[in-house]
Every structure is written in structure tokens, then in C-alpha cells.
Amino acid sequence: MTTRYLGAPIARNEDPRLLTGRALFVADVERPGMLHVAFLRSPHAHARLGAVDLRGGSVAGPGAARRGRRLRRR
Numbered sequence: 001m002t003t004r005y006l007g008a009p010i011a012r013n014e015d016p017r018l019l020t021g022r023a024l025f026v027a028d029v030e031r032p033g034m035l036h037v038a039f040l041r042s043p044h045a046h047a048r049l050g051a052v053d054l055r056g057g058s059v060a061g062p063g064a065a066r067r068g069r070r071l072r073r074r
Contacts (some may be wrong), residue, residue, distance in 0.1 A: 040052065
């Protein structure tokens, strides 16, 4: 049993874009009204966060900071 590709060089389509810096990555995409997300997790296993201050710099509406209780499925 032989394999055609074992040890054979294969031309990859993405190489020229990556090597010349023209590749588009997910982090490069920006859309109007786009929001970003960050999750705060404890570095300790099974630990509970005592408190999280959501007052500083958060915005109202769908872009506001949320706690886990408000994100649960209903």
C-alpha cells in the first residue's frame, strides 16, 4: 500500500498571502457597531468570585458589562 502524499511536497494556497503579509485574520475584521468580549475567570479551581466592580467605564445597553446570572439561558 503506497500513499501519494507521504514525503511529497504539496503546494499550499495560503503561503503567498502569509509570507507577504496580505493574509486576513479574524482579529483584523472590524464591523460597524462591533463589540468585544472578555471573560473574567478565577485562576483557582472551583473558586467563587467574591465581587466584581462593574461600575467603572461600562456602557449601557447591549454593550454593557454583565455578570453570569444575567447571561443564563431562560
